[in-house]
Amino acid sequence: MTKEEVIKEYRLREILEAARRVMARYGMQGTTVDRVAEEAKVAKGTIYLYFDTKDELVNTAVIEGLREMTAEVLASDDPSMPPLDRIRKLILAHFRMLASNQDFLKTLIIGNSLDIELESQHGREFMRVYAAHVDFVASVLQDAIDHGAIRRIDPQFAAFMLGEMLTGSLRRRLLKLASSPLESDAEAVVELFLKGIATIPCD
Amino acid sequence: MTKEEVIKEYRLREILEAARRVMARYGMQGTTVDRVAEEAKVAKGTIYLYFDTKDELVNTAVIEGLREMTAEVLASDDPSMPPLDRIRKLILAHFRMLASNQDFLKTLIIGNSLDIELESQHGREFMRVYAAHVDFVASVLQDAIDHGAIRRIDPQFAAFMLGEMLTGSLRRRLLKLASSPLESDAEAVVELFLKGIATIPCD
DNA sequence: CAGTCAAATGAACGTACAGTCAGTTTAGCC
DNA sequence: GGCTAAACTGACTGTACGTTCATTTGACTG
Structure with a gap:
């Protein structure tokens, strides 16, 4: 696994964990991409580099x-x-x-x-x-x-x-x-x- | 119970049953006021005569x-x-x-x-x-x-x-x-x- | 039939939010 | 340091949908 892949993997985990934290805190209804981005400390656009929707x-x-x-x-x-x-x-x-x-x-x-x-x-x-x-x-x-x-x-x-x-x-x-x-x-x-x-x- | 109250009661049931049918068909996510209104055969505004939100x-x-x-x-x-x-x-x-x-x-x-x-x-x-x-x-x-x-x-x-x-x-x-x-x-x-x-x- | 009023309507409004993209930063390389 | 490409940013756009309200309908009355 190359260095970039490691970083990518790390970011992915960060975002997924942030998403789960947001779900836990705000419920499914209250889980917005903005909130996940804030929780993961990345910009909204970054999320869309890792997930299509x-x-x-x-x-x-x-x-x-x-x-x-x-x-x-x-x-x-x-x-x-x-x-x-x-x-x-x-x-x-x-x-x-x-x-x-x-x-x-x-x-x-x-x-x-x-x-x-x-x-x-x-x-x-x-x-x-x-x-x-x-x-x-x-x-x-x-x-x-x-x-x-x-x-x-x-x-x-x-x-x-x-x-x-x-x-x-x-x-x-x-x-x-x-x-x-x-x-x-x-x-x-x-x-x-x-x-x-x-x-x-x-x- | 007056005649108006009977009608009101009937409308209420109609709307609630329509809502349950819509939930069953489209899921919670897909349940919109428009759909419930259509299913109940009333205008959107009518729903808001019976429910605040x-x-x-x-x-x-x-x-x-x-x-x-x-x-x-x-x-x-x-x-x-x-x-x-x-x-x-x-x-x-x-x-x-x-x-x-x-x-x-x-x-x-x-x-x-x-x-x-x-x-x-x-x-x-x-x-x-x-x-x-x-x-x-x-x-x-x-x-x-x-x-x-x-x-x-x-x-x-x-x-x-x-x-x-x-x-x-x-x-x-x-x-x-x-x-x-x-x-x-x-x-x-x-x-x-x-x-x-x-x-x-x-x- | 004209007048009244509550019930019903649906077009219009405002907002929240998913998704985009032009611009900026960062990192690797010579 | 200068160059390039990839990663990242966040302001912006489009839209779906909850809510409102000016207008219309129709049932009842005198």
């Missing part, structure tokens, strides 16, 4: 953010652990990730959210990253099924629902329907996901 | 929609049923409601969503309706706990998570991560919510 800027920022977050969770996985412990650890890793990206996720999870058209280039890219993560979680569940650690459930379905519970936990905080720190939900989600609400304890 | 129009349309949907579910409840059957029926009622409001909910659940500021008048109103519904579901769960039909779990937490699984089911369809009809998820959610993924069946 505002849409491309915003969507790229979101997709990159998603990519980084899923990578973080993936990195914490340890396939050699006993299946149930591995699932528990996976859930905790998700919670850590959610907690440290609250501000950014707020824009995606409540209120003014994304405007990606599913059938567009960006929409497909977004779904690729998202689906890959669900697939990964599903594979962990499949592994647990193969080991007889959990019952035979559709792993894709369960993985998706787990994801909904996780983002749901964050949403509940952000909507002020719960006030204790996010982390304290982790065990409750583990319990609910593993055992449901049924009476008889199933260990 | 576009924000009020949109937020009122959303809140009314939410109110109608939650009322629908509430109406289907039968407190005299055995607790577990009651919960199952409640979940199925939610699925029916979700299925018949897919187009409108799409705008709230994926992509271009709501822009209600939580600390505003509309935000509080929205949260009131939403929280009331969660409270209702929680009360059904509390009832089941009192009857010893399910284990002692925080009913508010469980009610919220159930809601997340339900909207999650719809989201999964809308994101094309599942293709079978929405209704077929109903049983899977009942199962997962009641029993979790644990190995030992708990009936």
Whole structure:
């Protein structure tokens, strides 16, 4: 990589991070190119040297953010652990990730959210990253099924629902329907996901 | 109610329904006052006889929609049923409601969503309706706990998570991560919510 | 039918903001 | 230092859209 490419890469990151900060602060509606430029300490025109349209800027920022977050969770996985412990650890890793990206996720999870058209280039890219993560979680569940650690459930379905519970936990905080720190939900989600609400304890 | 009031009420409904149709078709971003006026077959100015701002129009349309949907579910409840059957029926009622409001909910659940500021008048109103519904579901769960039909779990937490699984089911369809009809998820959610993924069946 | 008035209309206005581009700065090179 | 090209700037442009208001419509009254 040449020196220029390094600088270009650096600028790109700066702008994308600025965009995410602006989204977190002003919401999707309030995210203007002017604000991103100000936040990134570059002129408006500079942004258009790196992105063709505002849409491309915003969507790229979101997709990159998603990519980084899923990578973080993936990195914490340890396939050699006993299946149930591995699932528990996976859930905790998700919670850590959610907690440290609250501000950014707020824009995606409540209120003014994304405007990606599913059938567009960006929409497909977004779904690729998202689906890959669900697939990964599903594979962990499949592994647990193969080991007889959990019952035979559709792993894709369960993985998706787990994801909904996780983002749901964050949403509940952000909507002020719960006030204790996010982390304290982790065990409750583990319990609910593993055992449901049924009476008889199933260990 | 006088004749004029009836007409006013009718116009109001027309405009709000038009607004929801436009939201469903064009998304939040693409919902303009011009489009709503065209859809409602009134002049742009007429809208401003009923609403002070576009924000009020949109937020009122959303809140009314939410109110109608939650009322629908509430109406289907039968407190005299055995607790577990009651919960199952409640979940199925939610699925029916979700299925018949897919187009409108799409705008709230994926992509271009709501822009209600939580600390505003509309935000509080929205949260009131939403929280009331969660409270209702929680009360059904509390009832089941009192009857010893399910284990002692925080009913508010469980009610919220159930809601997340339900909207999650719809989201999964809308994101094309599942293709079978929405209704077929109903049983899977009942199962997962009641029993979790644990190995030992708990009936 | 003329007169009254609230309801409705849609052309016009103002503004916010995405996108452009002529001019300026910076960096590399001889 | 002078030359060149690329990077950067920010004032400017065009437009989409929320909001206003002078005018028109039509229902009702006497």
